[in-house]
Amino acid sequence: MKTSLLGLLLCAASAMGALAQNTDAPYKVWYDKPAHYWEEALPIGNGRIAAMVFGDPNIERLQLNEETVSAGSPYQNYNKEGKAALGEIRRLIFEGKYEEAQLLGGKKLLSQVGNEMPYQTVGSLHIRYNDRKEISNYRRDLDIDRAITTTRYTADGVEYTEEAFASFTDQLIIVNIRASRPKAIDCDLFFHTPMENPQCSTPGKKMLRLEGITKGTKFFPGKVHYCADLKLDNRGGKVVAGDTLLQVTDATELTLYISMATNFVNYKDISADPYQRNAAYLKNAGKKYEKAKEAHIAAYREQYDRVKLDLGWTSQAEKPMDVRIKESSKAFDPHLLALYFQFGRYLLISSSQPGCQPANLQGKWNASTNPAWGCNYTTNINAEMNYWPAEVTNLPELHEPFLRMVRALSE
Numbered sequence: 456m457k458t459s460l461l462g463l464l465l466c467a468a469s470a471m472g473a474l475a476q477n478t479d480a481p482y483k484v485w486y487d488k489p490a491h492y493w494e495e496a497l498p499i500g501n502g503r504i505a506a507m508v509f510g511d512p513n514i515e516r517l518q519l520n521e522e523t524v525s526a527g528s529p530y531q532n533y534n535k536e537g538k539a540a541l542g543e544i545r546r547l548i549f550e551g552k553y554e555e556a557q558l559l560g561g562k563k564l565l566s567q568v569g570n571e572m573p574y575q576t577v578g579s580l581h582i583r584y585n586d587r588k589e590i591s592n593y594r595r596d597l598d599i600d601r602a603i604t605t606t607r608y609t610a611d612g613v614e615y616t617e618e619a620f621a622s623f624t625d626q627l628i629i630v631n632i633r634a635s636r637p638k639a640i641d642c643d644l645f646f647h648t649p650m651e652n653p654q655c656s657t658p659g660k661k662m663l664r665l666e667g668i669t670k671g672t673k674f675f676p677g678k679v680h681y682c683a684d685l686k687l688d689n690r691g692g693k694v695v696a697g698d699t700l701l702q703v704t705d706a707t708e709l710t711l712y713i714s715m716a717t718n719f720v721n722y723k724d725i726s727a728d729p730y731q732r733n734a735a736y737l738k739n740a741g742k743k744y745e746k747a748k749e750a751h752i753a754a755y756r757e758q759y760d761r762v763k764l765d766l767g768w769t770s771q772a773e774k775p776m777d778v779r780i781k782e783s784s785k786a787f788d789p790h791l792l793a794l795y796f797q798f799g800r801y802l803l804i805s806s807s808q809p810g811c812q813p814a815n816l817q818g819k820w821n822a823s824t825n826p827a828w829g830c831n832y833t834t835n836i837n838a839e840m841n842y843w844p845a846e847v848t849n850l851p852e853l854h855e856p857f858l859r860m861v862r863a864l865s866e
Contacts, residue, residue: 481600482598482599482600482793482794482797482798483596483597483598483794484497484597484599484776484794484798485594485595485596485597485776486595486596486776486777487593487594487775488593489509489511489512489593489595489606490507490508490509490510493507493518496508496509496510496516496518497510497595497596497597498597498802498805498818498820499597499602499604499619499620499628499805500621500805500819500820501622501623501626501805502522502623502806502807502808502811503521503522503626503808503811503812504519504520504521504621504626504628504715504819505519505520505818505819506518506519506520506619506621506628506713507820507822508595508606508619510604510617512584512587512590512593512608512610512615513584513587514582514583514584515581515582515583515584515606515617516580516581516582517579517580517582517619517713518576518579519576519578519579519580519683519713520577520715520819520821521577521681521715521716521717522811522819523679523717523719523812524575524576524669524681524717525572525573525574525575525669525679526573526575526669526670526671526672526677526679526824527572527669527670527672527675527676527677527678528671528675528676528678528679528725529722529723529724530572532566532570532571532674533566534564534565536563537563537564539563540559540563540564541564543559544556544559544560544564547559570829570831571829571831571832572675572829573823573824573825573826573829573830573831574817574826574829574830574831575650575821575823575824575826575830576821576822576823576824577648577650577665577683578646578647578648578653578665578683579646579647579648579822580644580645580646580663580683580711580713581643581644581645582632582642582643582644584610584640585641585642585643587610587611589610589611590608590609590610591609592607592608592609593607593608594606594607594608595607599759599794599797599798600756600759601620601752601755601756602620602621602751602752602755602759602804603618603619603620603748603752604618604619605617612636613634613635615632615634615635615639615640616632616633617630617631617632617633618631618748619631621805622739622747622750622751623751623808624739624747624750624751624754625736625739625740625742625747625751626714626736626739627712627714627737627739627740628711628712628713628715629710629711629712629713629747629748630709630710630711630713631708631709631710631711631744631748632708632709632710632711633707633708634706634707634708636707637691637707638691638692638705638706638707639706639707640692640703640705640706640707640709641703641704641705641706642702642703642709643700643701643702643703644663644685644687644700644701644703644711645701646683646685646699648667649823650667650670651667651670651824652668653666653667654666654667655698655699656698657696657697657699657700657701658684659686660694660696661686661688661689661694661696661701662684662685662686662687662696662701663684663685663687663699663701664682664683664684664685665682665683666680666681666682666683667680668680668681669681670824678725679717679719680717680718680725681715681716681717682717682730682733683713683714683715683733684713684714684733685701685711686712686737686740687701687703687709687710687711687712688709688711688712689706689708689709690706690708690709691705691707691708692705692706692707693706710744712737712739714732714733714737715733716729716732716733716736721863722863755804758804758850758852758853759797759800759801759804761848761849762797762800762848762849764793764796764797765793766789766790766792766793767789767790768789769787769788769789769790771786771787771788771790771791772790772794779791796848799844803841803842803844803845803850803853805819806818806820806841807841807842807845807853808853809852809853809856810856812856812860813832813838813842813856813857813859813860814838814841814842814856814857815831815838816829816830816831816832816833816837816838817830832860834864838857839857842857
């Protein structure tokens with residue numbers, strides 16, 4: 456007799472008398488405290504650009520990525536002597552001379568000019584709030600049904616709400632900050648990056664810019680020119696531009712539009728103009744915030760809504776994510792399994808879209824200049840594993856970047 460996973464869960468729930476069906480159950484990852492580490496921040500992305508949102512009510516941080524920011528410059532690192540040596544390597548293997556075959560393979564097949572260049576961060580946008588003393592009623596969440604992060608809290612008697620998303624329609628990271636009391640937002644906005652020799656500037660009265668050239672190696676010089684531009688829209692208050700920051704006083708609402716681009720065209724061409732690309736993206740910053748949010752949600756849900764999974768609901772689903780995970784070994788929480796399933800789909804939707812680069816070892820999210828395994832495309836299995844959910848969870852078009860990369864590798 457065959458028993459489905461859903462059937463087992465329903466039976467277990469019936470025995471415990473604790474399960475309720477709830478097809479409208481929200482799929483949210485939420486916490487009652489800010490992220491202290493990068494791994495605790497909440498990911499947003501639209502396939503091309505991405506951010507990790509920390510939700511800090513004193514110094515908020517959005518760590519930023521653009522998918523083509525990598526060290527080095529166009530290169531080929533395969534060993535050109537490999538093809539000619541392949542027959543001899545095979546002969547040694549067939550004759551049982553494995554050590555000799557391994558030594559020859561290491562010399563003739565492995566690259567002699569280093570490994571892949573690492574995928575790198577653009578940097579972070581910091582929002583430093585002034586003179587806050589008491590924080591209460593704190594909550595931050597990632598709404599997987601809408602691809603939006605929200606941070607809410609009360610500071611010194613004023614309620615603040617921050618929403619952030621990576622727009623699928625406008626190609627911008629958009630952040631909206633609202634206060635329940637007029638003129639209650641006082642903050643400084645500035646970029647910071649671990650990249651070498653960055654340049655920070657204020658190219659306009661309400662604009663910030665972070666740019667630089669990625670680092671190279673002794674084999675391949677760094678030539679990828681990255682640029683992040685921030686455009687600020689404020690309701691009420693005053694904005695003053697310094698050399699490397701924007702100072703906001705007495706505002707009631709802020710909307711931040713962040714564009715990111717590089718000079719990357721393809722794996723052998725880096726002749727694009729990142730300034731022109733950012734300028735084109737920032738033309739979308741003229742939309743009203745609510746209209747931009749609605750368009751983003753509609754575009755995202757066209758893919759996300761293709762699959763529903765309801766395994767039931769218990770009171771565990773009302774707890775913060777860190778508590779749910781800690782208690783998962785002893786508490787019945789079927790909704791956590793469904794949330795995990797949809798979170799996987801969310802990450803693939805957010806890191807791989809047609810026309811973009813494939814998802815790498817960390818999707819599109821990375822805060823380091825030298826991340827683990829270089830945040831590379833490990834094609835013996837890891838890159839393929841990223842795309843296991845594509846076909847079976849009704850997201851076939853998300854396979855396109857990976858399949859395009861396979862064709863490029865064949866060249």
